Each structure stands twice: as structure tokens, then as C-alpha cells.
Amino acid sequence: MINLNNIVATYTTVRGQVDAVDGVNLEIPSGTILGIAGESGCGKSTLLKALYGDIIYPLSLSSGIIEYGIQDAQGVEITTRNIRDYWFRRIAYIPQSSMSSLNPVIRINRQFVDFLDPDTDRAQVLEQVRSYIQQLDLPPEALDAYPHQLSGGMRQRIMVAMATFFHPDIILADEPTTALDVVVQKGILLLLAEIQEEMQNTIFFVSHDMGVHYQISHKMLIMYAAKAVEYGDSSDVFERPLHPYTKLLTESLPTIGDDHLRQGVAGRPPSLWDELHGCRFAPRCPLATDICRSDEPPMVEYRPAHFAACHHADTNL
Numbered sequence: 200m201i202n203l204n205n206i207v208a209t210y211t212t213v214r215g216q217v218d219a220v221d222g223v224n225l226e227i228p229s230g231t232i233l234g235i236a237g238e239s240g241c242g243k244s245t246l247l248k249a250l251y252g253d254i255i256y257p258l259s260l261s262s263g264i265i266e267y268g269i270q271d272a273q274g275v276e277i278t279t280r281n282i283r284d285y286w287f288r289r290i291a292y293i294p295q296s297s298m299s300s301l302n303p304v305i306r307i308n309r310q311f312v313d314f315l316d317p318d319t320d321r322a323q324v325l326e327q328v329r330s331y332i333q334q335l336d337l338p339p340e341a342l343d344a345y346p347h348q349l350s351g352g353m354r355q356r357i358m359v360a361m362a363t364f365f366h367p368d369i370i371l372a373d374e375p376t377t378a379l380d381v382v383v384q385k386g387i388l389l390l391l392a393e394i395q396e397e398m399q400n401t402i403f404f405v406s407h408d409m410g411v412h413y414q415i416s417h418k419m420l421i422m423y424a425a426k427a428v429e430y431g432d433s434s435d436v437f438e439r440p441l442h443p444y445t446k447l448l449t450e451s452l453p454t455i456g457d458d459h460l461r462q463g464v465a466g467r468p469p470s471l472w473d474e475l476h477g478c479r480f481a482p483r484c485p486l487a488t489d490i491c492r493s494d495e496p497p498m499v500e501y502r503p504a505h506f507a508a509c510h511h512a513d514t515n516l
């Protein structure tokens with residue numbers, strides 16, 4: 200089980216401090232693909248940075264504790280303080296853009312072994328990598344290429360290979376299929392799902408695309424304006440959403456045979472620099488009442504393992 204206890208992640212900016220993740224509490228069973236959805240700026244990627252321990256100025260973890268529920272071979276508890284020592288081996292990160300993450304002037308093979316301990320037999324590891332990337336439908340020669348010699352899909356497969364080669368307990372994937380065409384995107388998603396099924400790692404999968412989540416995620420976290428607003432099994436969140444924002448997001452999903460025009464969510468999220476009262480979704484919510492504008496809704500477990508932060512959660516579905 201991975202526990203997030205009241206996580207507040209703050210950016211220091213010239214305009215002052217802003218909480219990009221504000222009081223997120225979650226219990227995620229190990230071996231789960233957790234999909235995280237919400238509009239740009241809702242805190243999805245910042246939450247991944249906090250989980251990865253990539254907390255460098257101007258970002259800080261102002262409060263909260265992350266319990267990864269894992270120990271190293273010596274029995275040392277892995278925490279946000281030491282998690283960097285376990286990058287790749289116990290926790291790995293798949294970024295959005297492979298082109299900006301891979302060094303363009305270094306061949307892939309060197310990028311694979313650069314982070315290994317100096318006393319590791321690199322030639323032997325590279326032989327294992329060569330065999331591993333073939334399992335991920337990459338030709339062995341891809342290892343000898345420069346990033347620009349590979350297609351976008353192949354580069355993203357290389358990123359998946361780098362992130363999964365050591366069988367990490369936790370994988371953080373930040374919009375890993377954005378900017379790929381739908382066919383390549385589907386291939387990467389299936390690959391991630393297959394790897395997760397085999398290795399039983401916990402994957403935090405960020406995407407604003409609800410269709411992508413529908414295909415891959417076991418559980419869903421919906422974020423809005425730095426807050427967690429709904430959390431539960433994907434089947435519940437997609438089929439019986441409690442929160443009006445989730446409902447609007449899921450209604451935007453196209454279905455075969457239904458050709459009525461999809462409406463987006465009208466309006467924009469609030470600025471996090473403003474002083475915010477009550478429910479942050481209230482200015483855009485069709486169900487907003489006075490209590491919504493004055494009192495922040497707490498996260499409530501309306502159904503077993505299905506939570507929402509809404510004064511008028513729809514429990515009738």
C-alpha cells in the first residue's frame with residue numbers, strides 16, 4: 200500500500216507561493232495502475248514530482264508524508280528523503296517527451312548504463328538490455344542509435360524500457376503517450392499494461408485524456424485546481440461518477456454510434472494565487488448552491504472505496 204498523507208506541494212514564484220497540490224490524501228493498493236486526470240495546471244505532474252522525490256527549488260513539499268511501503272535489501276525504509284538513491288531500481292519515471300529527456304548527442308546504449316554503479320559489469324548489463332528491448336518490440340540495433348535516428352514511438356519505447364528494466368516497484372508515467380499518433384499511442388499503452396501485469400508494479404499514470412485512462416487504469420484520481428475531488432475504482436468513476444466535474448469529463452468521451460455533439464466543461468479553473476473559498480469548482484458547476492460557495496467540501500467515502508469531495512455528490516447512479 201502506498202499512502203499519501205495530506206500532501207501539500209508548493210512553488211515559490213515571483214508572485215509569491217502557490218500550492219500546486221493542496222492536501223491530497225490517498226491509499227493506493229500496491230500493484231495498481233492509478234490514472235490521474237484533470238485539466239492542465241490541476242497538480243497532476245507536481246504530484247508525480249513529489250512522489251519521485253524530485254523536489255528541487257522552486258518546488259517544495261510544504262507538508263505531508265509519503266509512505267511508499269517499500270524497503271531496500273538492507274531493510275532500510277524508502278522515504279522522500281532517500282528515494283533518489285533508488286531511482287530506476289525501485290522507482291522510475293517515464294516523461295512526456297522522449298526527445299527532451301534523451302541526450303541527443305549520446306547513443307542510447309550509453310544512456311542506459313550511465314546511471315549504473317561504477318563497479319557494475321556494463322557489457323553484461325548491455326547484453327541483457329539488448330535482449331530486453333527485443334521483448335518490447337524494439338530491434339536490438341536501436342540500442343546503438345542516437346535518439347534522432349529513432350521514430351517518436353521507438354524513443355518512447357526506449358523510455359519505457361529504461362524505466363522498467365530493473366523491475367521497479369513504482370513507475371510514474373507523466374503523459375507518456377502525448378504527441379504520439381493514436382496507433383503508436385495504443386501500442387505504448389498496451390505495452391505498459393502488459394509490463395504491469397507481469398511485474399505487478401504500481402503505476403501512477405497521468406493523462407488529461409479520459410479515453411486513455413478508460414483503456415489502462417484500474418483506479419482513478421480526478422484532480423481539480425490542486426485538490427483531489429474524486430477517487431475510486433475506474434469502473435465506478437467512469438460508470439457512476441459522484442462529482443459533477445468527473446461527470447462532465449466522462450461525458451466528453453465518445454462512444455460508438457453516439458454522434459451527438461460533446462460539450463467541454465465551460466469556463467476555466469480558478470487562479471491558485473487568488474484566495475479561494477468553498478468548492479473550487481463552484482463557478483463552473485451546474486449544481487452549485489450557497490454552501491458550495493462558502494464551505495470547502497471534505498473528501499467523503501460515499502460508497503466502499505469510492506470517495507468524492509462534493510456537497511451534492513450524485514449517489515443515485
Ligand code: SF4
Pocket residue numbers: 442443444478479480481482484485486487488491496508509510511512
Ligand atoms: S460542492 Fe457544489 S459546486 Fe462543488 S462540485 Fe459539488 S455541487 Fe458543484
